[in-house]
Amino acid sequence: MAGYKHPCIHCGNLIDHDARYCIYCNSRSPFAFRCPDCLKEVEQKQSICSSCGRPLYVPCPSCAQLTFVSDNCQSCGTTLLVQCQNKRCMQMQFFQNTKCTACGKLLKNKKKRK
Structure with a gap:
């Protein structure tokens, strides 16, 4: 079954909904901003x-x-x-x-x- 893709909040490119990193901009949190601490x-x-x-x-x-x-x-x-x-x-x-x-x-x- 094909999964839905969601936009990375940093670059806007569509990536898999369960991705831990954006393959386009290398963001380590593509779906949410996180506190660094x-x-x-x-x-x-x-x-x-x-x-x-x-x-x-x-x-x-x-x-x-x-x-x-x-x-x-x-x-x-x-x-x-x-x-x-x-x-x-x-x-x-x-x-x-x-x-x-x-x-x-x-x-x-x-x-x-x-």
């Missing part, structure tokens, strides 16, 4: 995460404009993700995270945290 679903109109209290608008490390905690800066398009250095994990993480949300290892981010 607790991974709960959040909406762009929220200013803080209702689950953990994390601010959802942060200054971009490249252009310093406030941007929503997504995969890329809304102003300049710079990626806001860094890769976990754990060879077994290698998951992409939000640049301000201090620990990997997948494996728990400390992140040594090259991008400045503001």
Whole structure:
């Protein structure tokens, strides 16, 4: 039975409804925005995460404009993700995270945290 496809919220391309990543824009959460700390679903109109209290608008490390905690800066398009250095994990993480949300290892981010 064929499955229905849904648009990725980041790029708009249609992908399988059960996809965990968008194959077009490489988004790690194609159907919902998630808090980078607790991974709960959040909406762009929220200013803080209702689950953990994390601010959802942060200054971009490249252009310093406030941007929503997504995969890329809304102003300049710079990626806001860094890769976990754990060879077994290698998951992409939000640049301000201090620990990997997948494996728990400390992140040594090259991008400045503001």
